[in-house]
Amino acid sequence: MMKNLIKNELFKLSHRTETKVLLIFAILVTIVLNFMNYYFSETNENSYKKQLKSMIKFDEDMKKSADNIEDKIYYYSDYEINQLKLKYPLISAETGYINQTISDLAEEMYRNQFTNGINSESYLEVKKEYEEALQKLENYDWKQDINEEIKANQEVIDVLSDTTSTSSSTQTEIDYYQEVIRVLNYRLKNNIPQDGSNASNTLDEYLESLQAYKMMNKNVVTHQDKIALMEVEKALNIGKYELDHDLIKDQGNSYTTIAEELLSVASGQGFMIMFVAIFIASMIIPTEFEKGTIKQLLVKPYTRTEILVSKIIATILYFIGYTIFFLVVNWIVVGIFAGFNTIKAPIIVYDFGSKTATQVGLIPELIKCFLLVLPRFLLTMFIANLFAIGSKSTVLAMFVGLSLNMSDFTMLQKPIAKFILSNCWDFNVFANGGISMNEYVTLTSSVIVVVVTTIVVLLLSNIVFKRKEIKNQ
Amino acid sequence: MEAVLELKNVNKHFGKKQILHDISFSVNEGEILGFIGPNGAGKTTTIKLILGLQRIDSGEVFINGKNIKTNFKEAMERVGAIVENPDSYMYLSGMQNLELIARLYKNISKEKINELVELVGLKDRIHDKVSKYSLGMRQRLGIAEALLNSPNLLVLDEPTNGLDPEGITELRNLLVKLATENKVAILISSHNLAELQSFCTNICIIQEGKIISTESINALQHDSLGRYIIELNHLENIDSYLKEEDKKLENNMIEVGREREEISDFIFELLKNNYKIYQVKEKEKTLEQAFLERIGGENDEKSNQK
Numbered sequence: 001m002m003k004n005l006i007k008n009e010l011f012k013l014s015h016r017t018e019t020k021v022l023l024i025f026a027i028l029v030t031i032v033l034n035f036m037n038y039y040f041s042e043t044n045e046n047s048y049k050k051q052l053k054s055m056i057k058f059d060e061d062m063k064k065s066a067d068n069i070e071d072k073i074y075y076y077s078d079y080e081i082n083q084l085k086l087k088y089p090l091i092s093a094e095t096g097y098i099n100q101t102i103s104d105l106a107e108e109m110y111r112n113q114f115t116n117g118i119n120s121e122s123y124l125e126v127k128k129e130y131e132e133a134l135q136k137l138e139n140y141d142w143k144q145d146i147n148e149e150i151k152a153n154q155e156v157i158d159v160l161s162d163t164t165s166t167s168s169s170t171q172t173e174i175d176y177y178q179e180v181i182r183v184l185n186y187r188l189k190n191n192i193p194q195d196g197s198n199a200s201n202t203l204d205e206y207l208e209s210l211q212a213y214k215m216m217n218k219n220v221v222t223h224q225d226k227i228a229l230m231e232v233e234k235a236l237n238i239g240k241y242e243l244d245h246d247l248i249k250d251q252g253n254s255y256t257t258i259a260e261e262l263l264s265v266a267s268g269q270g271f272m273i274m275f276v277a278i279f280i281a282s283m284i285i286p287t288e289f290e291k292g293t294i295k296q297l298l299v300k301p302y303t304r305t306e307i308l309v310s311k312i313i314a315t316i317l318y319f320i321g322y323t324i325f326f327l328v329v330n331w332i333v334v335g336i337f338a339g340f341n342t343i344k345a346p347i348i349v350y351d352f353g354s355k356t357a358t359q360v361g362l363i364p365e366l367i368k369c370f371l372l373v374l375p376r377f378l379l380t381m382f383i384a385n386l387f388a389i390g391s392k393s394t395v396l397a398m399f400v401g402l403s404l405n406m407s408d409f410t411m412l413q414k415p416i417a418k419f420i421l422s423n424c425w426d427f428n429v430f431a432n433g434g435i436s437m438n439e440y441v442t443l444t445s446s447v448i449v450v451v452v453t454t455i456v457v458l459l460l461s462n463i464v465f466k467r468k469e470i471k472n473q
Numbered sequence: 474m475e476a477v478l479e480l481k482n483v484n485k486h487f488g489k490k491q492i493l494h495d496i497s498f499s500v501n502e503g504e505i506l507g508f509i510g511p512n513g514a515g516k517t518t519t520i521k522l523i524l525g526l527q528r529i530d531s532g533e534v535f536i537n538g539k540n541i542k543t544n545f546k547e548a549m550e551r552v553g554a555i556v557e558n559p560d561s562y563m564y565l566s567g568m569q570n571l572e573l574i575a576r577l578y579k580n581i582s583k584e585k586i587n588e589l590v591e592l593v594g595l596k597d598r599i600h601d602k603v604s605k606y607s608l609g610m611r612q613r614l615g616i617a618e619a620l621l622n623s624p625n626l627l628v629l630d631e632p633t634n635g636l637d638p639e640g641i642t643e644l645r646n647l648l649v650k651l652a653t654e655n656k657v658a659i660l661i662s663s664h665n666l667a668e669l670q671s672f673c674t675n676i677c678i679i680q681e682g683k684i685i686s687t688e689s690i691n692a693l694q695h696d697s698l699g700r701y702i703i704e705l706n707h708l709e710n711i712d713s714y715l716k717e718e719d720k721k722l723e724n725n726m727i728e729v730g731r732e733r734e735e736i737s738d739f740i741f742e743l744l745k746n747n748y749k750i751y752q753v754k755e756k757e758k759t760l761e762q763a764f765l766e767r768i769g770g771e772n773d774e775k776s777n778q779k
Contacts, residue, residue, distance in 0.1 A: 004576040011573065015565055292560040296618070299524045299556070300577045301549040470526040472517050473557050 002306055009314030013280065016287075019318075022276055026326050029272055030333045038337040041255035043196070048090045056082045069114050077106035084137075091253045093142035093193035100194065102137065105130045142193040150184045153177050176214055183207060186243055199248050206239030223413075223439035230435070234350045241357035247346045254338035257345040259362055261334045262327055266366040267428050268373035273326055274380070274405055277319045281381035282388045282397035284311050285465075289392045295470055308389075308465045312458075315381055323370065353433035369428055375450050376425035380405060382454060386461045389468065410437045418445040425450050476535070477502050477626045477658035483522060483532035485515075485682075492518050493682045496532070500658040500675075502625065505648060507673035508662035515682040516662040517557060520630050523660075524554055536626055550578075553624035555632055559615025563604040567595055567614050570603060571621065578622040589617040592647070608635030616644070620651075627651065627659045633668055645672050700730050700756040703740070706749040714742065728756065 013019055039047060059079035066072045081103045088094040109130045112123035157177045160170055183203050186192070192199045213232050220226045242248050264270060288294035297307060331343070347365050350357045384401035388394060409420045417423055417440045424446030429436050436442070476499035485493040493515050500506045510516050521527040523534050525541050534541045539548035561570045571590070575581040590599050593613040603611060612635050619627060627648075633641050649672050651657040663669050669676070677687040704726050705711070711727060719729040731739055736753075743750060 001577075001579075008573050008576055011569075012562060012565070015562075015569070017564060291563065292558060293562055294560075295524075295526055295556045296560045296574075298526055299549060299552065299554050300574075301546045302577070303546060467528070469528060470521060472521070 001302070002310055005302060005306060005310035006314050006317070009284070009311055010318060013284070013314060013318050018279070018283065022279070022322070023325065026272055026276075026322075027329050027333075030326075030329050034333050034337045037255050043090060043253040043255060045090050049086065052082050052086050056086070072114055073107060073110045076110045077103065080106050084134075091195050091197050093195050094137055094140050096194040096196060096200075097137060097140055097142065097145070099196075102130070102133050105133055142195075143188055146184050146187055146193075150181050153181050153184070157181075172214060176210060179210055180207060182243065186248070190246070190249065192248070197253050202239070202242070202248050205235065206243070209235035209239060227435070227437060230352055233355060234352070237355055238348050238350050238357045241348055241359075242346070245359065247348070247359070254342055256334060256338055257342035258331055258334045258338065258340070259343055259345040259347055261330050262343075262362065262366055263347070263369055265323070265327055265330055266373075267369035268376060268426065270326075273319070273323050274377070275402075276322050277315075277377050277381050278384050278398050278401035278405070280315050280318055280322075281384040282401060283394045284315055285385065285388050286392045286394045286397070292473070298470065304466045304468075305462055308462060312382070312385065312461075315385070316378065319377065319381065327366070349432060351432045352435070368431070372427040372431055375427060375454075376405075379421065379425055379450065379454055379457070382457045382461065386457050386464065389461055389465050413439065415440050417441055419449055421449065421453060475502065475538075476500065477537060478523065478628075478660060479535040480519075480523070481533045481535075483519070483534060484530045485518060485522060485527070486530055491682065493522070496679075496682075496684055498677050498684060498687050500626070500660050502656040502658050503652050504675055505652050505659040505661060505673045507666070507669035507676045508660055508679065509666050509669065509676055510662075510664065510679035512664055514679045516664075516679060517630055519679070520554075520556055520628055520660070520662060523628060524552070524556065525549070526556065551622065551625045552628065553619035553622060553626070554628040554630075555612075555615045555619050556628075556630045558634075559611045559618070561603045561611060561614055561618065564602065566602055567599040567606070567617075570614065571599075571618060574618050574621050581621055585621065585623075589620055592620075593617045594643075609637060609640050612636055613640070616647075623655075625655075625657055627657055627661075629659070629661045631663055632661065633663065633665070641668065648672065700728060701736055701753060702726055702728050702756050703743075703753050704751040705743070706751070711748075714739075714746075 038044060042048075056079060059075045059082060062071065062075040063079060066075050081098060084098050084102065085095060088098070105126065109123065109126045112120060112126050116122050157174055160174050160177070163170060183206065187194075187200075187203065190199070192203065194200055194204075209232055213236050216229060216232060217225070218229065220229050265273065268274065285294075288297060298304065335343070343362065347360050347362055348357050349360050349365065380401050383404060384397045387400045388397035391397065404422060407422055409417060409423055412420070412423075417438045423436065423438055423441045427443075427446070428434075430443045430446070436446075479499040480496050483493055483496040484491065496515075496519055498506070508516055508519070518527065522529050523536070523541070525545055529542065536548040536552060537550075541548045561567070562573070565573070568586070568590070571586050575586055590596050593616055595610060595613055595617065598606070598610065603614065606614065612632065616629075616632065619629070632644065636644060648659055648661070652659055652674070661669065661673070666676075675687065675689050678685045702722070704724070706725065708721055708725055708727070711721065715721075715727065715729065719727060721727055729736075729739065740750060740753065
């Protein structure tokens with residue numbers, strides 16, 4: 001019979017104007033956010049070209065009015081480079097070449113022109129070099145550049161190997177350069193020039209993490225050092241895994257991927273589903289009091305506890321349903337803006353314990369992330385609900401729920417931090433052997449705090465709801 | 474006859490203020506108990522205590538022999554109620570509201586729902602949202618909702634609010650039918666005694682949280698016997714024949730209180746003294762007046778005590 005109570009609650013919830021508005025709101029918010037991300041993303045060709053044009057205009061004006069050499073050098077070379085960029089797409093090997101090589105040459109050329117004069121030897125030398133580069137750009141063969149780079153790195157390795165002292169530090173250096181060569185070969189094999197595409201950026205980031213790891217002190221003392229080291233190791237190992245398994249492919253140049261967005265929703269990073277959780281939990285009881293319909297419900301052959309529990313279960317079910325709905329909306333909207341194939345972006349999970357990365361499927365990972373963040377949603381709902389019963393005010397309950405979620409005490413480095421709910425209720429932090437940013441917050445302490453709070457809040461809700469008298473109008 | 478609803482020495486405080494004092498009464502099957510009292514006397518509070526909407530400080534309430542404190546679910550199984558206002562979900566249709574309630578009881582068929590919709594005359598509008606209903610229509614829907622589980626105890630708090638005279642008549646007929654044919658026990662509260670007078674079997678009067686009297690309609694009406702109105706040709710010197718509580722009225726009429734045996738002598742005396750008598754009628758005191766007198770009496774007692 002409890003089943004029918006729950007059914008009724010879900011029926012009522014789904015027929016309310018507010019919940020219908022929330023469904024439409026979810027669609028609108030997703031469309032607007034994605035439209036803005038898409039339009040203002042750095043990889044949007046249209047806005048890029050527009051921006052270039054306006055910069056060229058600006059450079060033109062500044063060229064005339066610049067009164068010191070440094071400014072002149074900057075605006076003259078910038079003007080030239082932007083003109084050049086206008087000819088090529090944003091994501092292209094050519095643009096990469098312009099950004100990395102030609103822009104430096106342009107600056108050097110103008111520096112010589114303005115400091116040493118137009119007839120100086122140094123100027124003419126750079127100018128020649130610059131013109132050669134422009135020539136090269138017209139028929140740009142990025143593979144040739146990469147091959148040259150490989151050669152250069154190999155030379156460094158040869159020099160390092162020749163040294164008689166084969167200390168561990170030299171070996172680290174050699175390993176590093178070998179990894180650089182591996183990345184360069186990877187570019188050749190998979191056709192990834194340095195073009196600012198997602199794949200290219202991923203490779204660059206991997207090299208950055210390699211370098212960072214090389215420089216890092218491995219004997220960590222403080223908690224923050226430990227976290228930093230773990231993060232770098234994670235980036236490093238994930239990068240390595242992706243290289244090993246040929247996972248860095250041309251995933252387009254979209255500002256995001258469906259996989260990434262869905263995971264962010266499922267792990268509770270967005271505002272929307274948190275808002276819905278708080279809203280539903282805050283209103284499901286006060287609205288019945290406001291309209292007097294609670295009397296109807298309470299004179300039925302059910303105990304108050306049964307009625308309360310049915311409302312809580314209905315809230316949870318509705319919330320889960322809404323989350324699924326929101327995921328589907330995101331899938332469609334992100335698909336439209338970023339491309340539906342971005343759902344295939346590989347998802348790699350890193351285990352801090354064994355320091356290994358593995359590729360996982362999207363659906364299991366979505367479920368895992370959602371289950372791990374569920375304690376946070378549930379507790380927020382239970383607490384909002386408790387305040388809603390006590391005060392019969394939706395607004396107050398929502399305020400409490402939102403405050404709990406907006407507050408951030410992660411950086412409070414005191415033992416009391418482990419008792420602060422917002423520090424322990426998201427178990428994604430501890431997933432795969434992860435640790436909290438806060439050194440006092442451990443998995444065990446978090447489990448205890450969350451379980452105890454849940455029990456106390458639910459018991460209190462039951463007591464308050466049972467004692468609630470329906471005052472005369 | 475078994476009592477369907479029984480209250481035993483029920484007390485209720487709000488803070489330090491005692492709202493109900495030792496309320497006791499019972500409603501048997503087939504009885505319609507009119508629960509009468511001025512606004513603020515404690516009618517709604519009593520009804521809320523019966524339905525478990527407020528806590529009982531002391532005393533007991535039994536419904537079908539089940540104590541509502543210890544056996545609430547079973548006690549409420551065969552109760553239908555409307556408290557204060559008919560409380561339907563405004564954003565749902567009348568039918569959806571009925572279906573919600575039907576789901577909360579065992580084995581309520583679709584036919585039963587349709588039957589009730591027909592009974593309360595909402596057939597044409599049952600699929601409209603309740604927010605579009607008039608108060609009277611909501612009241613009818615509330616009655617259908619209260620009857621869904623075929624209750625043997627109906628508790629109706631001022632159910633005539635918002636009903637037009639026709640609706641009141643219909644409700645009255647319906648309640649009488651339920652009481653006589655289905656043996657339903659009905660507790661119906663009102664501050665308007667005239668409405669209940671014609672169909673209640675018993676009347677319970679509450680004032681300032683105390684039950685002043687509980688008795689059958691007949692007994693209450695009996696109080697009103699013994700007053701006569703007499704029309705004469707003139708009222709000169711009439712004072713010498715009148716007692717203290719007798720009154721002179723307009724149009725040469727007088728109102729006198731006499732026992733049945735005395736009235737004939739009184740008329741004879743008037744005739745003897747050359748008064749002409751055009752009409753003599755027994756004055757039927759309304760229940761309302763009897764009621765007011767009860768309350769008045771109670772007040773007098775109180776002021777005497779002080």
